[in-house]
Amino acid sequence: MKYLLMMMFAVVSLVAQQGAPSSGVAVGDPAPSFRLKNIDGKYVSFDDYRSSKGLVLVFTCNHCPYSVKYEDRIIALANETAKLGFPLVAINPNDPVKVPEDSYDNMKVRAKEKGFTFPYIVDETQEVAKQYGAKRTPHVFVVTNSSGSWKVAYIGAIDDNANDADKVESRFVLDAVKSLASGAAPAVTQTKAIGCTIKWKE
Template sequence: MKTLIVIGLLLISGYSFAQTAGYQVGDMVKDFALKNVDHKTVSLANYRNAKGFVVIFTCNTCPVAQAYQDRIAELNQTYTAKGYPVIAINPNDAGVVPNESFEKMQTLAKQKNFTFPYLLDPDHVVTKQFGATRTPHVFILQKTPKGNVVEYIGAIDNDPEGESSSQITYVKNAINDLSAGKKPAVVSTKAVGCSIKWKKTS
């Protein structure tokens, strides 16, 4: 499993600067509409009873993202009932990495029995709005009367390999704080994962 960290760090070193600065903690998020693996369009407005959202930019092929798939499913199972559903978005371009295609996304979602949306962002529009740079990269939103506000940005936890006995569960802690009516004690961490694969420009 140590190989996973090495691969992840090598992929991180290939980071592209093609994205915008994106949202910061405290910013209001613009709604979006993206195609899910079931061909239905999903937007934040669909979740009328949600208290917030766990928006995760992830993908099919990154070893780090793969290592987090079960933990992402666990987050959705635990926190959807508390009003914080997971919405996963694939930011990668299939023209650069063919295994990131919509069809491959459908296959993965079926194999892993995803119970959360797995959305395609084919032109990186939503990815750039958020300012995501890695897979996985998490943005926790809190629904307010004025709109959805960013309350946390960063990693799921501090343990990409899922083997640490001193794991700090950043996302779980943040949602628990929000559910208790408090601001998250930690609002930002460094997302660890593979660089996003942007469309090639001529």
């Protein structure tokens, strides 16, 4: 037990010293492919979006108050980015054993209640969240598609004010998508935000 504690301390120290966590993708990296089940029972993957310029992947869930705060904004964002050739896909990475509210059945209920116009897919094994390095909900990854070669172009927050949508000054994801859609590099490619930790399986 004592050994374990010392190990944990070493890990904490390491993270504290080295800065950004090493796991997951960075901007410019190839975007990991996925094939995950949507609430309608069908599977969603990059293949379904061959004609898109890219995708807005949002790791989110039902229960997290920060995700809830952003729910209406995610719905609005999905409409805006889809018009620019970047459909939005919501991915729930949470362990439903830890948070029953985030179960597959409850995802269906929430999507219906809120009238989601986009896929809401479940990352049952949590592998996709791990490959991307998603840390919290909501956590956004904008990926671009260049003839089937998918790359990460933006990682981070939806905008700069979680508490008050009226006081938002920078809409990071929309700005990034606008730039990418016009063939330019986004001015901001990485932002941090407060959020709920992803509920990993034990």
